[in-house]
Amino acid sequence: MxxxxxxxxxxxxxxxxxxxxxxxxxxxxxxxxxxxxxxxxxxxxxxxxxxxxxxxxxxxxxxxxxxxxxxxxxxxxxxxxxxxxxxxxxxxxxxxxxxxxxxxxxDADLAAVGEHRYGAGRGTDDMVYLTISTGIGGGVVIGGQLLHGKRSLAEVGQTTIDYRALRTLESLAAGPALERVSGLSGAEATRRAQAGDAAALGGLREIAEAIAVGVANAIEAYMPERVVIGGGVAAAGALLLDPLRERLAGMHTARLLDPSRVVPASGGDxxxxxxxxxxxxxxxxxxxxxxxxxxxxxxxxxxxx
Known part of the structure; x- marks a missing residue:
């Protein structure tokens, strides 16, 4: 059957x-x-x-x-x-x-419940998921359940992190932003960074610092036990996560969530x-x-x- x-x-x-x-x-x-x-x-x-x-x-x-x-x-x-x-x-x-x-x-809500049930969010009650790809989205699990109202929530990518130019997290840290700052496609920037190319590494560090601000805001808003980072840009792994955690360590939210609790998603695509x-x-x-x-x-x- x-x-x-x-x-x-x-x-x-x-x-x-x-x-x-x-x-x-x-x-x-x-x-x-x-x-x-x-x-x-x-x-x-x-x-x-x-x-x-x-x-x-x-x-x-x-x-x-x-x-x-x-x-x-x-x-x-x-x-x-x-x-x-x-x-x-x-x-x-x-x-x-x-x-x-x-x-x-x-889509980020869907990925959030997948990572919570089967992946890097297992064992937590409260978790934030961010997907960083062509755009940036977010999904939140609180008390083991997807957080939502009559509409989906946690549009972290559309939050403003540059108050002077009114630029959003997505405009500063999604895939097109990496292409803009590095002059390379996202996949090529990651490949060259893995080979030690200084310009590609610099591009990843620049968007990692922007992502850190978005993560810090999500930590303040939802007080998660873990933040899970997924999406195509996150495929850079430690080349993205290490500078992201380094930036978070110097921010006030390090008192609320240890930067080591910001982890890569396990499900890939x-x-x-x-x-x-x-x-x-x-x-x-x-x-x-x-x-x-x-x-x-x-x-x-x-x-x-």
Missing amino acids: AGAAVLGVDLGATNMRVAVVTPEGGIVSRAAQATPADDPGALPRLMIEVASTASEELRGAVVGVPAVVDYEHGVAGRMPNLSAWEGHLAAQPLADACGLPAVLAN DDGLRGAWPLWEYASTREAGETLAPRAPAGRGAAPD
């Missing part, structure tokens, strides 16, 4: 990934492709492709998107890194297209996908209430437990 699973979706500004995810956080099958800048219909097509080949009993689909999500209505809001997709992402149309109950979630099962599990409980309830496909009853 086929085991239960969910369809996990991680939509990024650069790539989108769809996978069948088990309760243990295992990835049974997957597909990925570049995210087209102006074709939102590509996402349900990829979801249908993966779902059609699954031998598992799919309970539903959990779709992580790089946007503030209106959880009450299952609708994605402003998408600065995928502007042509704005107004085209909602749980109900995705459920109708795929024939599965669907939950729309902020699968951070968001692994979060699909625990988020589905939570969304289907009374604790989530009506806000995160899965949307059933048209013509079907409520989503299964």
Whole structure:
């Protein structure tokens, strides 16, 4: 008899990934492709492709998107890194297209619950997750549960950290910022830094110092036991985390959280996908209430437990 699973979706500004995810956080099958800048219909097509080949009993689909999500209505809001997709992402149309109950979630929220359940956040009650890639997002777990209201929270990347120029953390520390300060692609900057290139190392240090300010603000706001850093830029590992922790050690928040408790995510590119099962599990409980309830496909009853 086929085991239960969910369809996990991680939509990024650069790539989108769809996978069948088990309760243990295992990835049974997957597909990925570049995210087209102006074709939102590509996402349900990829979801249908993966779902059609699954031998598992799919309970539903959990779709992580790089946007503030209106959880009450299952609708994605402003998408600065995928502007042509704005107004085209909602749980109900995705459920109708795929024939599965669907939950729309902020991508960092999805990765946060994945790291809390299976990864670097295990063993904590209170955790902050930051993803640093094309953009910067955040997800927070408090008391073992995803922190959210009627909308997704913890948009750390959009917080202002330069009050004179009103520049945000994302503008100073995401992937495009690394490319700007180093003159290299993110992957090339990391490769050269690993080889000891001084300019590449300097670029990583510059964005690490900006990230430290964002992390310090998140520590003050949420008082976590651990901060987990994921996303493509975080693939630089110690070359990013060491100067980040060094900067944090000289800040007042070092009294609240030892910089050693700022750690790399363990899931790599699968951070968001692994979060699909625990988020589905939570969304289907009374604790989530009506806000995160899965949307059933048209013509079907409520989503299964």
